[in-house]
Amino acid sequence: MKEPLCRQNSLRNFVSAVSLFLILLLVSDSDLFAGPVEGNPRKGGTLILGMTADPSTLNCGIESSQIVAMVTSSIYSGLIHLDEESNPHPDLAQSWEISPDGLVYTFQLRENVKWHDGEPFTSADVKFSFENLVGKYNARGREAYRNIKAIETPGPLTVKINLKKAYSPFLGVLTAHDGCIMPKHVFDGTDVFKNPHNDANPVGSGPFKFKEWKKGSHVTLVRNDNYFKKGRPFLDSVIFRIIPNAATRAIAFETGEINAIFASNSFPYQHVDRLKKLRNATIKDIGSPSLIGVHFNLKGNPIVAKKEVRMAIAHAIDKKFVVEKGLRGVGKVIDSVIPPGIPWAYNANVPKYPFDLNKANALLDEAGHPRGAGGMRFALRLAFEAGNDNAERPVQILREQLKAAGIEIKLERFERSVMLEKVFQKYDFDLWFGPLTTRGHPALGTARIYTSSSITGRPFTNFTRYSNPKVDQLFDLAVSATKKADMVKAYYEVQDILLRDLPTIPVADRLQLNIIKDQFKGALTSTETYERLDEIWWVQGTPLKEGDFERD
């Protein structure tokens, strides 16, 4: 009796299983079962990004901090954009020519580009943006474009920018971050700081249009159907969700309330170990290079003014340990002040200071600082920014490592604005540890820290007060070089000199991490400080055929 019943049950189970499979097959969207989707992008979907704070404005002509650029670089466009090796690609400019002396840049603009309000985009907008907005009111722009002599507009789609002297990184500052192009018809003749389009209905030419900004909560952008790149953007909308606390930003990512966290200031580095374990997400280094290191106040404490002492400190630091334990492995050990993240300029053969306590001790003895009572030689102050995860843990390790060489380190933890004043403006420090963004070109990020003309008392300029005419000359040579080989040669030599003089001990190139759920594809790596959201697509969107969209 039992066997037939068993057979009956098996048959019933089999029929049920087949029916269930068929029903699922009929009712399901085949995409749900498609597994990992690669290949052509798909259209549709909403990406929700986490970020630390509200942007201060949506006018990138007057403000271009990273937090502003994160949003505005999807609303506005630049003349070009950069890839992961800092190579320029067309954005609003279709093509460009550089005169042999490096003084004249001629851009051919794209045809039929419309602003979000339907007005046509012309060369007058480019001229107006550089002369009346980014080059005038924007802190970064004013620095980047002070070398512009004149801007001519020979035709509605041609722009000629004449420089006072050759400036090799010029193309690099024409992205949507540094040089966002703004509509003349919206800003001409208005009070730029009080223009209503600054925080509501900004009129851009970029892939997404503004929909809503609920301060303290979120900014919503929707697809610009008239975007000048065919078939782009792929997403229907993008929401920037403001979550100030790093721990809760990580939690919101885990719970799925946000799909991605981009850019260095939004990624919750303290939680990287936990986030790495998530199975449905990908973390990657976006390759925006930076320099984390110990910087000396060369004109302050006479002890650190001695080169032997700086060399001894360099030998006393176990960089590998600092990176692995202090930076949670989120960084690469570096030996030069130009990080390997700028591969064409990085000199790997600079003088090196390997971890060697005996050598450190010998150098300190020679410098006239024998160990005193308690085994200590002297005390130094080490300043760093409170709450900066790239400094908080490493400085604790540095204190212990330098203690072994007989150097007592007194940690000075300053809130950011206090640190800017104490360290960069008043030079009231012995050592400073922290990250400095080097950007994609040494002329933009490295020269400001080491040239004599950059000893200005302004934040993030030459705060070690290092001054060497040869280094100044080499930086000048590099910035005005018209051949890349000459530029590279100059930067190689600069690094060699800087590592001999040692105003800075380079410790690490911080990895700039992005995390995104696997249901979103196409996030790029780039040396730009923002992510290009028109590249990103959702795996459950409608498939696009080749030719339906413009490839970059």
Next chain:
Amino acid sequence: MSIPTFILRRLLHTLPLFLCVIVFNFILIHLAPGDPIQALVGEFPAPESYITEMRRAFGLDQPLYIQLLLYVKNIVAGDFGFSFYYRQPVLTVILDRVPATLQLMLPALIFSAIVGILLGILSARQPFSLSDNAISAFSLFGYCVPAFWLGQMLMVIFSIELSWLPSQGTKTVGADLEGLPDFLDRITHLLLPLAALAIRHLAVNARMMRSSMLEVANEDFVRVARAKGLAEKEVIARHMVPNALMPVVTIIGVDIGFLFTGSVLVESVFGWPGIGRLMYESIVKRDYPVLMGNFLITTAIVVAVNLIVDLVYVWLDPRVKYKK
């Protein structure tokens, strides 16, 4: 004294208070090191000419006492200034955030008052019983636990482990809900921050109500009420509770100030777009006008609530009269 005269007198008394708040906070903020222009510029060496222009535009190039006098003059004229960071009128920036804070604070205040008072009554009915001890232990925990830590723990349990409740914001962004689904969505977003913010006040109210009830229990009128044969429920509800409420009402008035302080942390943890978070952000960004405006509006709300508390006294206890 009639109630309108009393209110008017109290309002006049607040004027010197506001002046003190302005002067004290102004000095305090400017004593702290840090430069708003640098905070605005970020990690970038802004040209000197740019910084000078911005200082002039924000009025920071004037001596401090002139800045203060100008500020007071503008406040009298109803002008709260212009935000350095948002480049918008301060009042617009703050009023934009007030609804979210009230959406969190009022339920927290009501919840902590009602539940706290009920727990206090329950506790006092049988002192040192199991239920009393349990409530006391809970109150001690609630009083000691830091709101930001509790917030994160609640998030780990209810958002990550159980996936019952959202962890961030006032509503699901991008969902475009309306009507009842929108209301329910907002309620689910409110629960965790409400619990994190209310627990301390709930604990204080419970403890205060308990001791107040025990004090009242020994009064003659309670003995008389029992002697004339009233049921215990009646004795508690009609005789003990109204009399025991007085100190609790005072505490609830004071709570408003503490709720603002607590909301700075809770709003930051739960990404709640209220004025507590705005206050924290404006400290970091050295956005002096927003910070000052925030202090002033917070002061105004605390003063208003305390005035209401004073009026509630009369309703609760007819013996209280507004003396000249």
